Amino acid sequence: MYKIYNRRYTGSKTKLIDWIFEIINKNCNGKSFVDIFSGTGVVSYYASKNGYEDITLNDLLYSSVVIYNAFFGSEEIDILKLEKIIVELEDLSKLAKPNYFSKNFGGKYFEEENARRIGYIRQSIQLQKNINNREKDVLIASLVYSMDKLANTVGHYDAFFKNMKNTRQFEYKMIDIENFDSKFNIFREDANKLIKNISGDILYIDPPYNSRQYNRFYHVIENLVEWKKPKLFGTALKPKDNSNSSEYCKVKAPEVFANLIENSNFKYIVVSYNNTYNSKSKSSKNKITLEQIEETLNKKGSTKIYTKNHPHFNAGNTDFDNHMELLFVTKVGEKFEDN
Numbered sequence: 026m027y028k029i030y031n032r033r034y035t036g037s038k039t040k041l042i043d044w045i046f047e048i049i050n051k052n053c054n055g056k057s058f059v060d061i062f063s064g065t066g067v068v069s070y071y072a073s074k075n076g077y078e079d080i081t082l083n084d085l086l087y088s089s090v091v092i093y094n095a096f097f098g099s100e101e102i103d104i105l106k107l108e109k110i111i112v113e114l115e116d117l118s119k120l121a122k123p124n125y126f127s128k129n130f131g132g133k134y135f136e137e138e139n140a141r142r143i144g145y146i147r148q149s150i151q152l153q154k155n156i157n158n159r160e161k162d163v164l165i166a167s168l169v170y171s172m173d174k175l176a177n178t179v180g181h182y183d184a185f186f187k188n189m190k191n192t193r194q195f196e197y198k199m200i201d202i203e204n205f206d207s208k209f210n211i212f213r214e215d216a217n218k219l220i221k222n223i224s225g226d227i228l229y230i231d232p233p234y235n236s237r238q239y240n241r242f243y244h245v246i247e248n249l250v251e252w253k254k255p256k257l258f259g260t261a262l263k264p265k266d267n268s269n270s271s272e273y274c275k276v277k278a279p280e281v282f283a284n285l286i287e288n289s290n291f292k293y294i295v296v297s298y299n300n301t302y303n304s305k306s307k308s309s310k311n312k313i314t315l316e317q318i319e320e321t322l323n324k325k326g327s328t329k330i331y332t333k334n335h336p337h338f339n340a341g342n343t344d345f346d347n348h349m350e351l352l353f354v355t356k357v358g359e360k361f362e363d364n
């Protein structure tokens with residue numbers, strides 16, 4: 026069974042989670058926690074484990090929101106029924122014929138037979154009767170987790186290895202549905218729009234750090250989850266539609282960040298970022314400088330900055346070896362007592 030943190034995702038905070046919550050618990054008080062760039066959702070998962078009662082998840086990606094609804098949705102689900110469907114589909118998919126997914130991605134992002142099985146299962150989920158929305162999302166999320174480690178890539182879908190390096194056999198397994206004490210709210214909105222309609226105790230901000238757009242990095246997963254079967258282009262087989270891209274990966278990033286902070290209505294603001302501004306690779310360079318973050322936050326209150334060395338993601342060519350993770354904690358409108 027897959028846990029929410031069993032995913033490869035650029036910028037995922039799984040390995041930093043203890044450090045992040047140690048700092049949040051030391052500096053902040055409150056019951057509500059908004060994770061406005063949730064990515065995998067792992068920070069919200071641990072916010073619940075840390076006792077936050079009201080938790081909000083939000084991300085621009087379709088796949089993220091399907092995964093949040095699967096793990097945290099409030100609709101009742103029949104786990105035994107879903108387990109039965111998964112065993113059936115796992116078995117039937119062994120005889121899968123070529124399909125949209127295998128014709129596009131087989132022999133490239135996935136080994137041919139694995140690609141057929143993934144495409145077959147996704148189509149079968151679409152045709153399932155007698156499942157509610159969340160049950161459908163559990164089946165799709167389970168497929169995303171099951172295929173994650175089979176991809177013939179470094180972890181994202183900007184490119185695949187020329188030779189098929191990953192020939193591990195596909196296995197369809199279910200995600201682990203846990204019971205939580207917290208109430209979850211789930212959105213797929215631009216963070217800058219959502220911020221105007223929410224308020225609470227802790228606002229956790231973990232935006233993209235550079236020009237690499239998540240909708241392009243994870244286009245194969247977005248395609249599988251949305252299942253609109255668009256025509257694909259180029260060696261990387263991406264769809265034409267790029268409407269779901271983020272302003273945080275563009276030159277305007279400092280401005281949109283300042284706008285987000287200005288419009289926020291929370292007691293504490295916690296920002297994760299890293300220091301790849303001096304990276305040799307242009308696409309790894311930070312879009313917002315650390316000074317810009319600090320300056321923007323200081324307009325709201327007093328800020329403490331924590332740092333941690335962290336081995337970073339890189340796509341094979343080491344372009345920065347002095348990687349550091351930062352956590353900015355701002356007490357809005359007031360000074361920290363120990364300052």
Ligand SMILES: C[S@@+](CC[C@H](N)C(=O)[O-])C[C@H]1O[C@@H](n2cnc3c(N)ncnc32)[C@H](O)[C@@H]1O
Binds near residue numbers: 034067083232234
């Ligand atoms: C650094 S990742 C967050 C990682 C997350 N904290 C985790 O642990 O998995 C940034 C996320 O922000 C999302 N994103 C980018 N621009 C956004 C926007 N304008 N509004 C909402 N989400 C956005 C991306 O899709 C991506 O999932």
